Amino acid sequence: MTFIKITEQASLYNNLEDKPISEILTDINNEDKKVALAVEMAIPQIEKLVSQIVPRMQQGGRIFYLGAGTSGRLGVLDASEIPPTFGMPDTLVIGLIAGGEKALRNPVEKAEDNMTAGWEELEAHNVNSKDTVIGIAASGTTPYVIGALREARKKGILTASISSNPDSPIAQEAEIAIEMIVGPEYVTGSSRMKSGTGQKMILNMITTSVMIKLGRVKGNRMVNMQLSNAKLVDRGTRMIVDELGLEYTQAERLLLLHGSVKKAIETYKKENKT
Structure with a gap:
């Protein structure tokens, strides 16, 4: 051909x-x-x-x-x-x-x-x-x-x-x-x-x-994104608020402590098992 x-x-x-x-x-x-x-x-x-x-x-x-x-x-x-x-x-x-x-x-x-x-x-x-x-x-x-x-x-x-x-x-x-x-x-x-x-x-x-x-997305969200600017920190914080029902400031503190949405949510759920 x-x-x-x-x-x-x-x-x-x-x-x-x-x-x-x-x-x-x-x-x-x-x-x-x-x-x-x-x-x-x-x-x-x-x-x-x-x-x-x-x-x-x-x-x-x-x-x-x-x-x-x-x-x-x-x-x-x-x-x-x-x-x-x-x-x-x-x-x-x-x-x-x-x-x-x-x-x-x-x-x-x-x-x-x-x-x-x-x-x-x-x-x-x-x-x-x-x-x-x-x-x-x-x-x-x-x-x-x-x-x-x-x-x-x-x-x-x-x-x-x-x-x-x-x-x-x-x-x-x-x-x-x-x-x-x-x-x-x-x-x-x-x-x-x-x-x-x-x-x-x-x-x-x-x-x-x-x-x-490979598990880098949860639901439809970028739970492993790098927190490289204020916009992404805000986005990640709101993800945690939606998932865990926390106040914004608590969710933001949790996010910055663990460095990713995924780790923050997993750690919080592990530490707050009922």
Whole structure:
């Protein structure tokens, strides 16, 4: 089957510079409406991936994201949100981007074209068979990602890919291929738009569902979140008020003493058994 890059096909819109702002915004919004439907079609593959990640992480495994450009930045972003949201160490979900830290803000010339760099970076983290390696590339053709997935799979490591083109090269290298076909971008080839939005949605789905299954959420609440600002202390305090029926000041004192909603509630219930 011939590999077709839908991500490089011409936009469905033309003469963008001649359009009024309201029409540009409406057109972009109409294209964005297609993203959630494309992600929905990939839920079976996402579910398959999550169901295999959870037992690995229960045994000490980690998630590694690899990508270049927008894809790499989104992987780093999702990884960086796990500690404050779920109170997990920053060593459990790790984002790697072609070109390293500099590439988060500035393009690094030809970094994504290095076929061996991704695997070398994984080796530096002592990647092993309990881990999961997820390659992200809208085009599905990024050498940095392809090389890493290929070597990881050879070593018996669970691999997955997230791309916006069907039957892409990274899908061929991955055990689980998540394909989110959002169609041509509003600005031709600008995969920071629909493809980027869909990637963020999928990464949210993966890590949120994993963290729920690892017990980092109770009911529908972030009971393990880091108390890094006044807003989060207030949120946590109100959770304790709702759960235990305490006065606000007592709940806040309990929260700050134990450092998390979960520990505060568990300790209070243990100490006040009837």
